[in-house]
Amino acid sequence: MKKSVIIGIAGGSASGKSSISRRLKERYENTNSVVIIRQDDYYKDQKNKTMEERVKTNYDHPFAFDNDLFVAQLKQLMAGVAIEKPVYDFVVHTRSEETEHIEPSDVIVIEGLFILEDEQLRDLCDIRIFVDTDDDIRFIRRLIRDVKKRGRTIDSVIEQYTTTVKVMHNTFIEPSRKYADIIIPEGGHNQVAIDLLTTKISSIIQENML
Numbered sequence: 001m002k003k004s005v006i007i008g009i010a011g012g013s014a015s016g017k018s019s020i021s022r023r024l025k026e027r028y029e030n031t032n033s034v035v036i037i038r039q040d041d042y043y044k045d046q047k048n049k050t051m052e053e054r055v056k057t058n059y060d061h062p063f064a065f066d067n068d069l070f071v072a073q074l075k076q077l078m079a080g081v082a083i084e085k086p087v088y089d090f091v092v093h094t095r096s097e098e099t100e101h102i103e104p105s106d107v108i109v110i111e112g113l114f115i116l117e118d119e120q121l122r123d124l125c126d127i128r129i130f131v132d133t134d135d136d137i138r139f140i141r142r143l144i145r146d147v148k149k150r151g152r153t154i155d156s157v158i159e160q161y162t163t164t165v166k167v168m169h170n171t172f173i174e175p176s177r178k179y180a181d182i183i184i185p186e187g188g189h190n191q192v193a194i195d196l197l198t199t200k201i202s203s204i205i206q207e208n209m210l
């Protein structure tokens, strides 16, 4: 295998980053050519904190992430070495006991809030994408998702959004859109964007086979 190509997908919470990444991966389901790595899995471990303390963490500040581990593991993959990726559990706000074994692949899709904000991560990306979805749409999507899938109450989602998520988004995430090569409006169901990216990924895989 030649050099891995890294596609970075940034954007606000619930903008559709994971949905787009999943749709890309689906096209290559039975191959080892494309792998997705979520920055969320590199949230810092909080096993030594109480649940009460964990709830108070600002999860929308860059300091909440162990980006050094993220960068180190990406470099390992690029060097052809498999990794044991941490797996994050949103319900208990910390890493789970399990890890996920990831093999090197032609295309590595990395997705998360700070992929373009963090200089080290940004520099590792060959293609930089920002998913641009209006704040009100993102808030509605997040409310539904966090209650259904992340064990939250409506009140806690509103409280977190108004105290940290919104201000951190405006401070760190929105300004990072200037680093994008491509901006995808409306997130996960943008079929044209998904088709264009799929064409690009297929050509990368084909080149690597030559």
Ligand SMILES: Nc1ncnc2c1ncn2[C@@H]1O[C@H](COP(=O)(O)OP(=O)(O)O)[C@@H](O)[C@H]1O
Residues within 6 Å of the ligand: 011, 012, 013, 014, 015, 016, 017, 018, 019, 020, 141, 142, 145, 186, 187, 188, 189, 190
């Ligand atoms: N274009 C879209 N239209 C409607 N719902 C969407 C769209 N894109 C994503 N969603 C939904 O919004 C929620 C957040 O999307 P997700 O991909 O998890 O965002 P992110 O990874 O940016 O946080 C999910 O429940 C997803 O199914």
Ligand SMILES: Nc1ccn([C@@H]2O[C@H](COP(=O)(O)O)[C@@H](O)[C@H]2O)c(=O)n1
Residues within 6 Å of the ligand: 012, 013, 014, 018, 040, 043, 059, 060, 089, 090, 092, 093, 094, 112, 113, 160, 165
């Ligand atoms: N324990 C945690 C960790 C993170 N969050 C929130 O998740 C958001 C990032 O994930 P997306 O899929 O929405 O990009 C981020 O905005 C954090 O507020 C959390 O609520 N609890």
